[in-house]
Amino acid sequence: MTCVNPAQWTTVKERLRSEVGDAAFRSWLQPVEMGNVEAQTVRLTVPSKFMRNWIESHYGDQIRKCVRLENPRISNVELIIADSKETKENNAPLQDNAPVAASNPPVTPAADTIDILSNPQQFTSLLDPRYTFDNFIVGKSNELAFAAARRVAESEAVGFNPLFLYGGVGLGKTHLMHAIAWHIATKHPKRRVLYLSAEKFMYQFIKALRFKDTMSFKENFRSVDVLMIDDVQFISGKDSTQEEFFHTFNALVDQNRQVIISADKSPSDLEGMEDRLKSRLGWGLVADIHPATFELRLGILQSKVEKLGAIVPQNVLEFLATKINSNVRELEGALNRIAAHAQFVGEPLTLESTQRLLKDLLRANDKKLTIEDIQTKVAEHFNVRVSDMHSARRARNVARPRQVAMYLSKILTSRSLPDIGRSFGGRDHTTVMHAVKTIEELVKDDKAFADDVEMLKRVLG
Ligand code: ADP
Numbered sequence: 001m002t003c004v005n006p007a008q009w010t011t012v013k014e015r016l017r018s019e020v021g022d023a024a025f026r027s028w029l030q031p032v033e034m035g036n037v038e039a040q041t042v043r044l045t046v047p048s049k050f051m052r053n054w055i056e057s058h059y060g061d062q063i064r065k066c067v068r069l070e071n072p073r074i075s076n077v078e079l080i081i082a083d084s085k086e087t088k089e090n091n092a093p094l095q096d097n098a099p100v101a102a103s104n105p106p107v108t109p110a111a112d113t114i115d116i117l118s119n120p121q122q123f124t125s126l127l128d129p130r131y132t133f134d135n136f137i138v139g140k141s142n143e144l145a146f147a148a149a150r151r152v153a154e155s156e157a158v159g160f161n162p163l164f165l166y167g168g169v170g171l172g173k174t175h176l177m178h179a180i181a182w183h184i185a186t187k188h189p190k191r192r193v194l195y196l197s198a199e200k201f202m203y204q205f206i207k208a209l210r211f212k213d214t215m216s217f218k219e220n221f222r223s224v225d226v227l228m229i230d231d232v233q234f235i236s237g238k239d240s241t242q243e244e245f246f247h248t249f250n251a252l253v254d255q256n257r258q259v260i261i262s263a264d265k266s267p268s269d270l271e272g273m274e275d276r277l278k279s280r281l282g283w284g285l286v287a288d289i290h291p292a293t294f295e296l297r298l299g300i301l302q303s304k305v306e307k308l309g310a311i312v313p314q315n316v317l318e319f320l321a322t323k324i325n326s327n328v329r330e331l332e333g334a335l336n337r338i339a340a341h342a343q344f345v346g347e348p349l350t351l352e353s354t355q356r357l358l359k360d361l362l363r364a365n366d367k368k369l370t371i372e373d374i375q376t377k378v379a380e381h382f383n384v385r386v387s388d389m390h391s392a393r394r395a396r397n398v399a400r401p402r403q404v405a406m407y408l409s410k411i412l413t414s415r416s417l418p419d420i421g422r423s424f425g426g427r428d429h430t431t432v433m434h435a436v437k438t439i440e441e442l443v444k445d446d447k448a449f450a451d452d453v454e455m456l457k458r459v460l461g
């Protein structure tokens with residue numbers, strides 16, 4: 001009998017706290033409790049569907065890992081909603097988190113066969129209902145990918161095969177693939193669509209090998225009208241899976257079946273991939289998704305706020321769009337967190353409460369701030385040239401802004417004093433120290449100057 005006892009659960013929670021940090025732990029993982037344990041499955045309870053989705057997508061893998069560290073015999077960890085007022089369907093396992101299937105040994109082999117091919121209902125139940133074309137906000141950075149995805153979804157005979165979507169994490173690749181699947185499933189229910197992560201592809205393949213069932217594996221994959229493989233970079237370095245994928249891919253393309261692939265890099269930049277596969281992947285349309293611009297980030301936030309039905313002041317949205325510029329998933333996460341907080345605690349959102357609630361996230365995004373960014377902003381603000389930041393000129397009107405920039409470099413980046421000195425025309429670290437002291441003194445006495453510095457701190461930090 002496998003079991004996770006309360007002491008073990010406490011250890012798991014402590015480990016999670018140290019991994020995700022105190023703030024994130026308190027917001028999300030603290031309320032997770034151990035439910036029942038059955039054979040090798042542990043069920044954890046969470047207070048709401050919203051929390052469950054959030055925790056699953058952000059911490060699911062980490063929770064599984066920590067539970068297994070404590071008790072390796074646990075093969076399955078499920079999150080369920082504590083108050084079962086919510087329907088059973090809400091408790092269905094989440095998809096897209098492919099590792100759920102791949103990292104768990106096949107506890108119930110039957111549940112993970114390729115039935116999704118022949119069972120459209122089951123198939124759509126695996127798609128994220130939010131990932132539709134309607135919910136996708138289009139901007140310069142993703143318009144090509146969006147247009148191509150729509151084309152593939154809307155017409156049977158498309159001029160490009162495969163469609164290869166690539167871009168950094170959280171920029172909407174999976175969203176677009178699900179959107180294609182949704183569209184086809186509703187408009188052309190007869191077409192057989194298969195969406196799966198490359199990881200799951202590998203898992204299915206290995207299982208077929210193990211059960212000596214490669215024939216039906218091949219047949220299943222080769223009988224679809226549209227095959228979508230998400231995060232193909234996963235099979236880098238996995239030679240036999242690549243080999244099989246290559247053959248599947250060729251068989252489908254030869255029969256004019258549509259193939260859609262996503263990856264984090266362009267075909268030619270995929271490391272650990274066979275050359276022939278790389279070149280084949282680049283034959284169709286290669287569409288990259290760039291990081292969202294400020295306008296797009298703001299647009300996405302506005303649309304999400306509407307959907308959440310939350311009240312978030314415009315200055316908070318602008319603040320988020322400015323500060324969280326790495327990926328849309330993080331942006332969404334930040335919004336969900338503050339909206340959830342406002343809802344639970346019932347206090348209106350302000351810039352201050354937002355900063356407090358998102359401290360950890362903001363700090364992670366801040367790391368990218370460079371001394372050059374600071375010099376540029378400060379020069380702009382005081383109307384001096386960026387080159388004056390490096391020059392030897394000592395006139396007050398350039399020396400003061402330079403000191404401000406040094407001061408801000410010290411407090412907003414983790415660079416050392418000598419490092420900062422070097423970035424300011426090779427000055428000595430004592431010069432930087434002096435600048436920091438001078439500015440600290442000045443802001444105490446001069447209100448207008450203090451406001452200037454405060455303003456700069458906000459736009460930069
Ligand atoms: P990827 O697969 O590229 O890592 P996802 O498709 O999982 O990224 O996107 C991450 C999150 O950001 C999802 O919740 C998705 O809905 C959202 N998202 C990304 N781009 C957009 C967009 N242009 N409009 C609306 N939501 C977006």
Ligand code: MG
Binds near residue numbers: 174175
């Ligand atoms: Mg993805």
